[in-house]
Amino acid sequence: MDFGVMLETVLTTVERWQAQDVYPLLPVLSTTSPTRARLADGREVTVFGTCDYLGLSQHPDVVNGALEATQRYGTNTYGTQIHSGHTEVHRDLETSLAAYLDRPAALLFPTGLTTNMGVIGTLMGPRDAIFTDRFNHGSIALGARLSGARVVTFAHNDTEDLATKLAACSDAERRLIVVDGLFSTSGDYAPLCEIADLAERHQALLMVDEAHSMGTVGTGGRGAAELAGVLERVDIIMCTMSKAFGSVGGFVAGSVRLVRALRHSATAYLLSFGVPPGTAGASLAALTILSGRQGTARRERLAHNAAMLREALCAAGVDIGVTTSHIVPVIIGPTDRTARVASWLLDHGLLTAPMLPPAVPFGSGLLRLGATAEHEDNDIATAARLIPAALRAVPE
Numbered sequence: 291m292d293f294g295v296m297l298e299t300v301l302t303t304v305e306r307w308q309a310q311d312v313y314p315l316l317p318v319l320s321t322t323s324p325t326r327a328r329l330a331d332g333r334e335v336t337v338f339g340t341c342d343y344l345g346l347s348q349h350p351d352v353v354n355g356a357l358e359a360t361q362r363y364g365t366n367t368y369g370t371q372i373h374s375g376h377t378e379v380h381r382d383l384e385t386s387l388a389a390y391l392d393r394p395a396a397l398l399f400p401t402g403l404t405t406n407m408g409v410i411g412t413l414m415g416p417r418d419a420i421f422t423d424r425f426n427h428g429s430i431a432l433g434a435r436l437s438g439a440r441v442v443t444f445a446h447n448d449t450e451d452l453a454t455k456l457a458a459c460s461d462a463e464r465r466l467i468v469v470d471g472l473f474s475t476s477g478d479y480a481p482l483c484e485i486a487d488l489a490e491r492h493q494a495l496l497m498v499d500e501a502h503s504m505g506t507v508g509t510g511g512r513g514a515a516e517l518a519g520v521l522e523r524v525d526i527i528m529c530t531m532s533k534a535f536g537s538v539g540g541f542v543a544g545s546v547r548l549v550r551a552l553r554h555s556a557t558a559y560l561l562s563f564g565v566p567p568g569t570a571g572a573s574l575a576a577l578t579i580l581s582g583r584q585g586t587a588r589r590e591r592l593a594h595n596a597a598m599l600r601e602a603l604c605a606a607g608v609d610i611g612v613t614t615s616h617i618v619p620v621i622i623g624p625t626d627r628t629a630r631v632a633s634w635l636l637d638h639g640l641l642t643a644p645m646l647p648p649a650v651p652f653g654s655g656l657l658r659l660g661a662t663a664e665h666e667d668n669d670i671a672t673a674a675r676l677i678p679a680a681l682r683a684v685p686e
Contacts, residue, residue, distance in 0.1 A: 307629055314632035314644045324348055324664035327641060335636065336672050338659040339643035343506045343616055344580060344588045345664035347536030352575045356537075359571025371398070371564040372553065379570045386574060387541055390581055391512060391527055395549035398541050398570070400562050402501050402530025403429040405540030408558030409497070409528060410468065411436030412551070419462035421452060423469045425476060427499060428648070430468055439466075446476075449484040456492040465494035471514025472503035475645050475658055477613025479503075482518040490523070497526035502617060505534025505580040511589055531569075535576040539565040588663040592616055595670065596661040602674035608681070611656075619645070620657040620677055627684055628655030634680045640673060 293301065307313040318330035324345040328334050346352050359379045367375035380398060388396040399405040410433030414420055418439040422430055425446045434441045442459060444452040452467070459465065467489050469480040482498065489496040500513035508516030513529070515521040526544045531537040542552065553559060565573075579585055596616035603610050609621040622628040625646050632644035635657075643658040650656065659673065 312630050312633040314629045314636065317636060317641065324662065325669055335639050335641040336669050337641045338673055339641045340660040340662060341533040342536050343592055343660060343662050344534045345662050346576045346579060349579065351579060352536055352572045355575030356568040356572035360568035363567035366566050367563065370560065370562065372560055375564050377567050379567050379574060380564060383570050383574045386577055388543055390577060391543045393543040394546045396541050396543040397549045397552055398539055398564055399559055400539060400565055402532060402540035404558040404562065405528050405542055406430050406499065407433040407436060408556035409526065409542050409552060410434055412556040414439040414466055417463040419459040419465050421455060421465065421467045425473050426470050427474055430499060447481055449481055449488060453488055456488060456494065465492060466497060467494050468497040471498045471500045472615055474502050474617065475619055475650055475656060476611055477615045477617035477619055479514050482515055482520045486520045486523040495525045497528060498524050500527060500529045502533055504529040506589060506592060506616060511580050511585050531573045534580060535573050537573040537576055538569050539573060591663040592661060595665045599659065599661045599670050599673065602670055603677065606674050606678045608677055616661040618659040618661060620659065622655050623653055625655045627686060630684045631680045632657055634683055635676055638676055640676045
């Protein structure tokens with residue numbers, strides 16, 4: 291089969307890494323705990339390649355929430371949510387999410403990716419313009435493409451560039467600004483105060499993807515918009531359950547009419563089964579935790595651990611870019627070296643998340659480290675010892 295030049299290049303690279311025993315992806319996990327895992331080959335690793343920021347995926351209340359919903363409803367529903375797949379636990383989760391964010395309504399999607407595709411692809415159309423940060427998650431780009439709208443990319447966190455491009459698109463029927471609240475590879479926050487000002491000045495809708503910030507930052511854990519003090523100025527809040535919630539699925543929160551329109555028009559919602567009842571039960575239990583005292587304590591521990599990890603790596607001379615959050619990138623650059631460093635670390639007991647094209651631009655490879663509330667000081671010390679050693683061991 292002819293895969294074309296691009297895919298053949300990918301296959302050649304992957305096959306070369308496999309032949310050289312430096313393939314850094316798809317480790318098979320045998321057992322897991324919040325910060326430790328055993329691989330199928332028996333090796334034990336310390337886990338920093340994680341988005342389970344609050345450590346809730348193995349919290350007993352979250353596990354029990356999944357088990358209880360599964361025992362009540364089984365492993366799946368009769369059909370799509372709009373027809374026969376909307377159980378009480380799905381309803382209660384949507385209601386609780388809306389209340390948590392002080393929004394009139396919320397709508398569940400199967401994943402975070404399908405949430406962005408469904409919301410943006412349905413809400414906007416050919417006569418509209420979508421303004422998207424250059425470093426936004428790829429699912430935002432997919433949704434923008436599906437919409438058929440004019441897609442305008444502005445320089446990362448550059449509000450002057452955004453202002454210029456908003457002014458140049460005054461002929462658009464509607465305008466949507468969409469940004470990650472916390473950027474998933476660089477670990478920095480969007481300047482949401484300034485962006486909200488621009489949205490109001492140019493009569494644009496503002497949508498914030500809180501995938502990596504919901505549950506982890508803000509006084510009540512409501513994400514980057516709460517942290518910036520602009521939560522009430524955001525028109526559309528999107529999030530995934532696969533990070534701080536320790537579960538799976540996605541949701542959007544906003545007005546009643548927004549949710550009603552998406553529930554009856556978004557193909558990503560209408561044509562797919564929703565999350566299984568057990569998954570919704572886990573998410574509902576996680577929401578109870580992260581919105582209460584336990585959530586506050588875990589966010590405080592997460593902030594402490596993230597600061598310690600950043601400081602330890604900087605002291606060791608590791609380039610972590612501009613991060614100020616629990617997402618800590620190790621900047622490497624060339625794709626091949628990034629893969630080899632990640633493989634070296636895995637061989638020496640540290641599991642990271644190598645970010646390679648197309649997840650990042652060519653020549654911008656990095657290792658994404660996720661600090662969690664469950665990490666101990668010795669875990670951070672291990673990472674700060676092994677990562678500089680890996681960079682020295684793998685030549686540029």
